[in-house]
Amino acid sequence: MYELKIIRTFAAAHQLPLSRTKCENLHGHNWKIEVYVKGETLDQSGMMMDFGVLKKHVDQILNTLDHQFLNELPFCKNQSPSSEIIARYIAEELNERITVPGISISRVSAWESDNACATYIP
Numbered sequence: 001m002y003e004l005k006i007i008r009t010f011a012a013a014h015q016l017p018l019s020r021t022k023c024e025n026l027h028g029h030n031w032k033i034e035v036y037v038k039g040e041t042l043d044q045s046g047m048m049m050d051f052g053v054l055k056k057h058v059d060q061i062l063n064t065l066d067h068q069f070l071n072e073l074p075f076c077k078n079q080s081p082s083s084e085i086i087a088r089y090i091a092e093e094l095n096e097r098i099t100v101p102g103i104s105i106s107r108v109s110a111w112e113s114d115n116a117c118a119t120y121i122p
Helices: 051-063 083-097
Strands: 002-014 027-039 104-113 116-120
Touching (some): 002 051, 027 051, 051 083, 083 116
Antiparallel strands (some): 002 027, 027 104, 104 116
């Protein structure tokens, strides 16, 4: 089994209603996103997947989040945009874009600070 990881970033604001914490207030983060994909085979060039292709797909997703108020985006219509939900959203969106047979999302981590992250494992 092979696993690739890329790290990307985006900045956005959100509120976490019903959290009963200070996070109910409007605030923002500079999120660091770690995306892992896995597969068992390599192509003729010895790669599982080109890093550039993976980065392109993730950047397309993150561009829809960057400098937004996440609570107003469609994926948060009925849920708070917590780091957990953001990680799941990115994983699900990326899963629709990766069409290489045998390659799947291993996990996505959304770091909202240097010492706190949430990971979604499909």
